[in-house]
Amino acid sequence: MTNALYYGDNLKVLREVIADESIDLIYLDPPFNSQANYNVLFKSHSGKGTDAQIEAFKDTWTWGEEAEMAYSEVLESSNTQAAEMLSAMRSFLGENDMMAYLTMMAIRLLELHRVLKPTGSLYLHCDPTASHYLKVLMDAVIGVEYYRNEITWKRTTTHSDSKTWSRVSDIILFYTKGRTFTWNIPRDTHSQDYIASKYRHDDGDGRRYQLDNMTSPNPRPNMMYEWNGFAHPAKGWRYSKDTMASLDKEGRIWYPQLSDGTYDISRRPRLKRYLEEMEGGVVGAVWTDIPPINSQAQERLGYPTQKPLALLERILSASSNEGDVVLDPFCGCGTTVHAAQKLGRQWIGIDVTHLAVSLIERRLKDAFPGIEFDVHGTPQDLASALDLARRDKYQFQWWAVSMVDARPYAGKKKGADGGIDGILFFRGGDNKTEKALVSVKGGENVGVGMVRDLIAVVEREKAAIGILISLALPTKPMEKEAAAAGFFDSPVGKVPKIQIITLAELFQGIKPRVPLIDTAATFKTAAKEDRNKGKQGKLL
Secondary structure (H helix, E strand, C coil), rough: CCEEECCHHHHHHHHHHHCCCCEEEEEECCCCCCCEEEEEEECCCCCCCCEEEEEEEEEECCCCCCHHHHHHHHHHHCCHHHHHHHHHHHHCCCHHHHHHHHHHHHHHHHHHHEEEEEEEEEEECCCCCCHHHHHHHHHHHHHHHHHHEEEECCCCCCCCCCCCCCCCEEEEEEEEECCCCCCCCCCCCCCHHHHHCCEEEECCCCCCEEEECCCCCCCHHHHHHCEEEECCCCCCCCCHHHHHHHHHCCCCCCCCCCCCEECCCCCEEEEEEHHHHCCCEEEEEEEECCCCCCCCCCCCCCCCCCCHHHHHHHHHHHHCCCCCCCEEEEEEECCCCCCHHHHEEEEEEEEEHHHHHHHHHHHHHHHCCCCCCCEECCCCCCHHHHHHHHHHHHHHHHHHHHHCCEEEEECCCCCCCCCEEEEEECHHHHHCEEEEEEEEEEECCCCHHHHHHHHHHHHHHHCCCEEEECCCCCCCCHHHHHHHEEEECCCCEEEECEEEEHHHHHHHCCCCCCCCEEEEHHCCCCCCCCCCCHHHHCCC
């Protein structure tokens, strides 16, 4: 199914969902094994960065049972070149973090190669930490003969405190599955300096043009004729008499004139070449014209490693056509699927964190009002919610928080949340921004102490409302304690200050009573796009 987001391990999704040779273009921007912990920085109601950061993922890999199992699978695969190369890498690198990372990538690259169409292309975005190893690995998985280029993207400026050459670029490795592949020549836009120097003429209609030679470069006897009193050049005109007449009728010929307005036949007429008709130069493999997303950029959503939309638009425009299917197996905050939707491509995005999937959902709905797409892998009933709570309490918390239009508040560090799992902002009296705090309880045993703790947190944080999301039904003492907390006076009437809502109620569409939720103050909002392709056809 296309136009779909999948929450889960991309290896599992690739194997269970995506058919052989069904994808036209793959872009992947996997974690770089930089040994960093990445945080998502959300927007506060003041519009500035908030201290409440969410640890989105740890970009660290260690050799262990999972890596050993993936290694064995590669060795047992039908791709003997990949098996031999990974074995050689293990002999060279040993059983360390880098080897674990490369093994994780190898097993996934085999699956990505399987789902790619014979005419498809694959772009792997990486940095100098592992780009050299990844290229060798891709040579083995895909084939040396299908390596097309290495793109260097200048993603930042030099750092004054660098102790050696500043690392300012990323590498994007470009491969195709076959010798025939989709390719639309990418063009540079003309710089303002170039336009000012080359297209200096304007007849007053706003259309800038330059003057070009109309003489033939080689002798052409049949083009030797007089035109509007101008003798033919020594080798003849470049155009036939009929073409000259058409150009003259369209106003495309510039005639030299004397001061009295008559033609100066001592000079030559010239052709007007309009700027709007002239393509820019072919884009090379070094990209310095796409700036990174800085702290003030409108498209910045605060997700770690977010790439500029222009970067993905260039890749998708060059290596796919409208209606083609684009896959991003590490889709992060969704720049690839955003670009695909904008350019009229079908798309599939996969990410291992619910936080990423929920951010992409919101981003797409903000940018393309009315868009329709499917989301798979997130809980759809109580049984699947309970299963997620048992498997990963943090993913469960992030999912539950998103169900009430709040954003996550804290990461995976013990005690970092201070009793808060989510936060949302709303408009109170006198249009004042107020906040509601969310606490998620995924266990089957609940008690009145949880309500008392939430009341204390609400008072400590000077919040207006506290919301307790519970997997289990609340006890009578819990309901009594919540009721005793009183009410908050809102512009739409009194609402309970402490509210308990179960997941069963959320699945029924029942939401907490929070007036005038201000999602723009809670989340960084993606700009609305002009083009909305809407729901597209099914593929898988």
